[in-house]
Amino acid sequence: MLAPSYLNGFYPSSIPTGSPSQWIVAVIEGDLLVPSYNSSGTASATITSDQAGPLRFFRERSLCVGQWQGIDCEVWELIPEAALSDGFVRVELRSLLAQSGDAEFSLISRALQLLDWQAKNKFCGACGGPNLASVTEHAFQCQPCQISQYPRISPCVIVAVVKDDKCLFARHPNWPANRFSTLAGFIEAGESAEQALHREVFEEVGIEIENIRYVGSQAWPYPGQLMLGYIADAKTDKITIDGVEIAEANWHRYDQLPEVIAPPTIMAGRLIQQFILESKAKYG
Ligand SMILES: [Zn+2]
Numbered sequence: 001m002l003a004p005s006y007l008n009g010f011y012p013s014s015i016p017t018g019s020p021s022q023w024i025v026a027v028i029e030g031d032l033l034v035p036s037y038n039s040s041g042t043a044s045a046t047i048t049s050d051q052a053g054p055l056r057f058f059r060e061r062s063l064c065v066g067q068w069q070g071i072d073c074e075v076w077e078l079i080p081e082a083a084l085s086d087g088f089v090r091v092e093l094r095s096l097l098a099q100s101g102d103a104e105f106s107l108i109s110r111a112l113q114l115l116d117w118q119a120k121n122k123f124c125g126a127c128g129g130p131n132l133a134s135v136t137e138h139a140f141q142c143q144p145c146q147i148s149q150y151p152r153i154s155p156c157v158i159v160a161v162v163k164d165d166k167c168l169f170a171r172h173p174n175w176p177a178n179r180f181s182t183l184a185g186f187i188e189a190g191e192s193a194e195q196a197l198h199r200e201v202f203e204e205v206g207i208e209i210e211n212i213r214y215v216g217s218q219a220w221p222y223p224g225q226l227m228l229g230y231i232a233d234a235k236t237d238k239i240t241i242d243g244v245e246i247a248e249a250n251w252h253r254y255d256q257l258p259e260v261i262a263p264p265t266i267m268a269g270r271l272i273q274q275f276i277l278e279s280k281a282k283y284g
Contacts, residue, residue: 032108
């Protein structure tokens, strides 16, 4: 099936259409194996089925991910030895996502999430019996209980907190000294996205927010997060870090940003770009 234009060329599905060739996302221990001529510059995470021939030997499992531009897409999990194959190079997932376009981002996120979900749902959570995979959808079902398990998506909020021409940038304790980003956190059971925003920002930096604006969402395969992106105004500029989730937080003017920030291909970077655009229009 050809995806409608609003789906950025990618159509998520568990059923192959039988297209003459396929796109393969090749995964090794959470990293991706990509054609080596794409390892720098404008990288592509996908391998054509013609190129992928030599990798079949190393394949442990595969799943249909959907269709991209009408072409079937599969994810292959490979054993680590596959990385030694001529013509391919192993690339860390995060660096590849940072330079992926919208459709490829969707494809990789879905591929990795499905692999992780399949690996962690072999048994029924209610009775402990073995789950059987459905042939018509990405679902597992326990025969005695008839309970179905679908890939679990965990919604998170991510927010650029803004005060006039400045944005709040925070550093997690395990990050390098010069890397800063926007605030983010999981939505708790029973919470709305707005409640999670107020809570997370207050917990992490002691700031109350108002005037929350939704920017967009993005799947984030660590392993099944859905990032809901917002910009919000801070009521005060006094920062009180929690010292646990946040090691350091500072205000930065739109033209004096931290040295290392997220690229605009991922949601944190998209929010920062939006803040810069709005600030330039207002204060530039
Ligand atoms: Zn069961």
